[in-house]
Amino acid sequence: MNRIAIRPASIDDTATVLALFDEAVAWLVSQGRTGQWGDKPWSTTPKTIALVEKYLTTGSAWIAEIGGQPVGTLTLTEGPGAYIAPVDEPERYIHLLASRHGTGAGAALLAHAAEETRREGISLLRVDCYAGGDGKLVAFYERNGFTRTEAFVEQDGTWPGQILARRV
Numbered sequence: 001m002n003r004i005a006i007r008p009a010s011i012d013d014t015a016t017v018l019a020l021f022d023e024a025v026a027w028l029v030s031q032g033r034t035g036q037w038g039d040k041p042w043s044t045t046p047k048t049i050a051l052v053e054k055y056l057t058t059g060s061a062w063i064a065e066i067g068g069q070p071v072g073t074l075t076l077t078e079g080p081g082a083y084i085a086p087v088d089e090p091e092r093y094i095h096l097l098a099s100r101h102g103t104g105a106g107a108a109l110l111a112h113a114a115e116e117t118r119r120e121g122i123s124l125l126r127v128d129c130y131a132g133g134d135g136k137l138v139a140f141y142e143r144n145g146f147t148r149t150e151a152f153v154e155q156d157g158t159w160p161g162q163i164l165a166r167r168v
Contacts, residue, residue, distance in 0.1 A: 002066040004108040009061035009073065016063060017052050017073045017096065018043040024098040035159070036130035036137065055095050062112060064105040072105030073098055076113055083154050084128055084163060092117040094127035110144045118168045128152070131162035138162050 009017065021042035029039050042048040055061060055075040064072035075095045079086050094113055099106035117125045129137045131151060138148065146164035154161050 004071070004103070004105055005065050006062050006108065006112045007065065009056060009063045009075075011053065011056045013061070013063060013073075014049075014052055014056060015043075016070050017056065017061075017098075018049065020070060020073050020098045020100070021048070021052070021096075023100060027101050033133055035132045052096065059095060060116065061096075062109060064099065064103075064109050064112075066103060066105070071100040071103045072109050074109040074113055076116060080126065080128065080163075084152070087124065087126070089124060090122045091124040091126055092120065092122055094125065097127070106140065107144055110141075114145070114166060114168045123167055125166045125168050126163060128161050128163045130159065132160040138164070 021037070025037050025039065025041060028034065028036055042052070055077070059075040059077040061075040062073065063070050074097045076092045077095060078093070079091060080093045081095070092113065094110075097106060097109060099109065114125055117123075126149075127141060127146065129141060131138050141164045142148070146166045149163045149165045152161045152163065153159065
C-alpha cells in the first residue's frame with residue numbers, strides 16, 4: 001500500500017477539494033446512497049462551492065495524497081456550524097471530510113485531526129455527519145475513536161444527523 005501524505009490546503013486547492021467531493025458523491029450515488037449529499041456534483045452547485053471556499057479560508061484545511069495524487073480532504077475549525085450548539089470548552093470541529101473509497105485516507109485524516117487538536121493543547125474533537133440510510137458513516141467514525149453524543153435533524157427536517165466526539 002502506498003504511503004498517505006497529508007499537506008496543508010489553501011484556497012488554491014478549491015478545485016481539488018471540489019473534485020474529491022464530486023468523486024465521493026458519484027461513489028455514493030453508485031451505491032444507491034443519495035441521502036447524504038444528494039446526487040449532483042459539488043462543483044456544479046454555487047452553495048457547495050461557497051461552502052468549500054469558506055472553510056478553505058477560515059479553517060485549517062488538509063489534503064491527503066498518495067503518490068502526489070489527492071485522495072482526501074478535511075478541515076478543522078474552532079467550532080461547529082450554526083446548526084449545532086457549541087460546547088462550553090475549547091474544541092476543534094471537523095468539516096468537509098471526503099476521501100476516496102478504499103484508500104485509508106479518511107482514517108488517516110481523522111488521525112491527523114486528532115494529532116493537530118492535541119498539538120494545539122485542546123482535548124475535544126467533534127464532528128457531525130449524516131446518520132440516515134445504512135448507518136455506515138456513523139460506524140466509520142466510531143471505528144476511528146469517536147463516540148455518539150447527540151442526534152439532530154437538519155435542513156428541511158428530513159436529514160438525520162449525528163454528533164460524535166473524541167477525547168484526544
